[in-house]
Amino acid sequence: MSLGLMFLIFALLVLIEVPIAFAMTLSAVCYLLLEQTVPLTIVVQRMAPGLDSFPLLAIPLFILAGNLLNKAGLASRIFDFAQALVGHVRGSLGHVNVVASLIFAGMSGVAQADAAGLGTVEIKAMRRAGFDAPFSAAVTAASAIIGPIIPPSVIMVIYAVMAQVSVADIFLAGILPGIVIGLLLMGLIYFLACTGRITAPVYPRASRAEVGSSFIRAIPALLAPIILVAGLLSGAATPTELGAITVIYATVLGFWDRELNWQKLLHCVQETLLTAGVLVFIISAAVPFGWVVSVNNVPAQLADFMLSLSDNRYVILFMINLLLLVVGCVMETTAILLIAVPALLPLILALGVDPVHFGLIVVLNLLIGATTPPFGVLLFIMMDIARISFRQMIRAMAPFYIPLVLALILVTYFPDFVLWLPRLLHGGIG
Amino acid sequence: MFAFMAQYCRLLRTIAVLEKVLGVLLILNIVINIGVQVFSRYVLDYPLIWVEELATYSFIWATFIGASLGLKQARHVKIETFVGRLPPRYQAWVRAFGLLAILVLLLTLLPQAWKVMGVEGRSLSISLPVAIPRSWFYSIPLLVFAASMALSALYLLLAELMAAVGQTRPEPILFPTEDPPENPNQPAWEAQ
Numbered sequence: 051m052s053l054g055l056m057f058l059i060f061a062l063l064v065l066i067e068v069p070i071a072f073a074m075t076l077s078a079v080c081y082l083l084l085e086q087t088v089p090l091t092i093v094v095q096r097m098a099p100g101l102d103s104f105p106l107l108a109i110p111l112f113i114l115a116g117n118l119l120n121k122a123g124l125a126s127r128i129f130d131f132a133q134a135l136v137g138h139v140r141g142s143l144g145h146v147n148v149v150a151s152l153i154f155a156g157m158s159g160v161a162q163a164d165a166a167g168l169g170t171v172e173i174k175a176m177r178r179a180g181f182d183a184p185f186s187a188a189v190t191a192a193s194a195i196i197g198p199i200i201p202p203s204v205i206m207v208i209y210a211v212m213a214q215v216s217v218a219d220i221f222l223a224g225i226l227p228g229i230v231i232g233l234l235l236m237g238l239i240y241f242l243a244c245t246g247r248i249t250a251p252v253y254p255r256a257s258r259a260e261v262g263s264s265f266i267r268a269i270p271a272l273l274a275p276i277i278l279v280a281g282l283l284s285g286a287a288t289p290t291e292l293g294a295i296t297v298i299y300a301t302v303l304g305f306w307d308r309e310l311n312w313q314k315l316l317h318c319v320q321e322t323l324l325t326a327g328v329l330v331f332i333i334s335a336a337v338p339f340g341w342v343v344s345v346n347n348v349p350a351q352l353a354d355f356m357l358s359l360s361d362n363r364y365v366i367l368f369m370i371n372l373l374l375l376v377v378g379c380v381m382e383t384t385a386i387l388l389i390a391v392p393a394l395l396p397l398i399l400a401l402g403v404d405p406v407h408f409g410l411i412v413v414l415n416l417l418i419g420a421t422t423p424p425f426g427v428l429l430f431i432m433m434d435i436a437r438i439s440f441r442q443m444i445r446a447m448a449p450f451y452i453p454l455v456l457a458l459i460l461v462t463y464f465p466d467f468v469l470w471l472p473r474l475l476h477g478g479i480g
Numbered sequence: 481m482f483a484f485m486a487q488y489c490r491l492l493r494t495i496a497v498l499e500k501v502l503g504v505l506l507i508l509n510i511v512i513n514i515g516v517q518v519f520s521r522y523v524l525d526y527p528l529i530w531v532e533e534l535a536t537y538s539f540i541w542a543t544f545i546g547a548s549l550g551l552k553q554a555r556h557v558k559i560e561t562f563v564g565r566l567p568p569r570y571q572a573w574v575r576a577f578g579l580l581a582i583l584v585l586l587l588t589l590l591p592q593a594w595k596v597m598g599v600e601g602r603s604l605s606i607s608l609p610v611a612i613p614r615s616w617f618y619s620i621p622l623l624v625f626a627a628s629m630a631l632s633a634l635y636l637l638l639a640e641l642m643a644a645v646g647q648t649r650p651e652p653i654l655f656p657t658e659d660p661p662e663n664p665n666q667p668a669w670e671a672q
Contacts, residue, residue, distance in 0.1 A: 067563045068578040069556030071547070076585040094592045098618035101540045104532060110507060110539065111514070287518065294514035316504065321657060323503040327546010328555050334543065382557055425559055 056081040070385045071335035078338035093338040100337035110326035111293030112159035112202040117318040118300035120167040123309040124271040131268035138255040141243035143176045151193035152232045155200035156275025164197035165431045184446035187436035191428045192450040195417045200228035209409045212391045217289040222471040234453035336388035353397035363401040378419020407465045485650040503545040506538040530607040537617040544625035552653040572644035579637040586630040593623040
C-alpha cells in the first residue's frame, strides 16, 4: 500500500518538474514516514556510503577527459579524417558524420557530449554541403547513441556498479555492437541516398596522400581510444585509472597544441564538477528508493510474475525490451537505470542471462529512449543546434529507428557477439 | 523585499564561489591521486592504497558540492512536462510548490544527518596515514550541503512566490555557464 503511494508521490513530483534526484529521495522519505517501521536515519546512512565505490570514480574522470578533448579542438580533425575515408561514398557527409561519431565515441562517455561537441561541427559541415537541416540533425542524434555504447561510457559505469559486474567487461562488450550500429546507420544513409530520398553532394575519392595527411593530423585524437582499449584488453589498468590517464593525456595534448590554457582548463574542471555532481547525486539519491523497493521484495515478485508468463528467456527478454523502450520514452535515462536494474536483475540471473549481456541490452534501450519523443534529450539538443522544430526533427528521425531497433534485436538475441571481447580478456572462459 | 532578496542572493553567490573553489580542488585531487596511484603501481611497483581511498572520499565531497551548485544554477535533471505551457503566474505557483517540497526534504534530512554523524564518528577510515572518523566522508558532507542546498532552495522558493504574486522576479543565483555550443551538457537556466 505505502509502496504504491511512494511511486505515486514520485510520479506526481516528476510531473510538476521537481528534479529527479529530489523526487526519488522525497518519495522514499514519505514511505518511511508512513510505515514507521524503520527510522528515517536509514536515508542518510545509505546516501553517502552508496558513493564509496572506486569504479564510480571513473565517472568524473571520463566526463573531464571528454570536456578537455572537446576543447582541444579534435572534433574538426576527426571530421576531416572521416571525410577522407568515406566522403566519396553515396550519402557522403552522412557517412562521415557516423564515422566521426564512432571515433569520438572512443573518447567521450556521454551521448550529450557527442551530440553537442562534435554535433555542432558535423551539422555546420552538412548544412554547408547542402544537406537539409532536419536530416543532418537526425543523423547526428542517431550516431550520438554510439558514444555511450563504445567505451568509455558513464552510463555503463553506473550499470556495472549496480549489477556488480566488472566495468572493464562491460566496456569491452560495447565495442562490437557500437561498430555494428555505425554500419547499420551507414547502410540506411546509403539506401536513402540511392533511392533519392535525400540529396547528397558527391565528392571525389580522396587520394592516398590526402588520406595519409588527414590521418597524421588525427593521430592525437585516435590515440586516446587506442590507449583505452589496449589498457582494457590487456587488463593492466582499471577503467578508473584509464580515466585519469586519459585526463592527463588530454591536458598535455591541449597545452602542447596551444588549444588549452589555464582558464579553459579551469572551465572544464568546473563544468565537470557540475555535470558529474548532478549526475552522481541522482545515484546517491536513488539508494534509499532502491532500498525500499528491495525490502518490499519487489524484484523477487516481479521475477515470479514474469516467469509465470513464460520461462523462455527470449520471450522474457522481448518483453523487457518492450517495457524499457516504452518507459525510456517518458522517463529520464539514469533514473530508469537505477530503478529497473535492481528490479530486473534477479529475473535475469534466474534465466541464465549474462549480466554483462543484459547491461548492453538495457543501455541500448535507454539510449534509443533518449532519441524518441516526447522527452528524448538528444532530440532537444539537436533541435537547438540545427534550429528546427520538434515536428521536423521527428519526421527526419523516423527512418533511423529501423537500424537502431535492428541493432537492439542483434544485441538481444546474439549474446556471443556482445560477449566475445570480454571473453577474450578472460582467456576463453567466462 | 527586493533589497532583502538582493542581499540574500549576494550571500548565496559568495557561498557558490567557496563551493566552486573547493569542488575544483577536489576534482583535481582525484586526478592527481589516481595519477599518483598509477605511477606508484606501474613505475615504482609500490602500490599506494591510501591514495585510492582519499580519491574516493574527495569524490563523495565533490558530488555533494556539485549537487549544491547544480541547484544554484538550475542544472538538476528534470523532465519538462506541462508546466512550461501554463500562464507565467501559474508556472511560478507550481515551481514554488516543487521548491517547497525540496526544502521540506532537506530540512527533514538535516537532523537525521546530525544523528548519523554521532554514530559514524565512532568508526575510522581504513588506509589513510592518519585515521579520520568516517563521518567526515559520509554524514558531514551530506549535512553541510543539505544545509547549503536548503538556503538556496529557500531563496528560489521566495523568488517564485514573488513572481507568483506578480512582483518582479529576483535574479537567479547563478547564470548558466557561457558558450553553450561548447558546453556539452544540460541546457541550463530555462526557467524564464
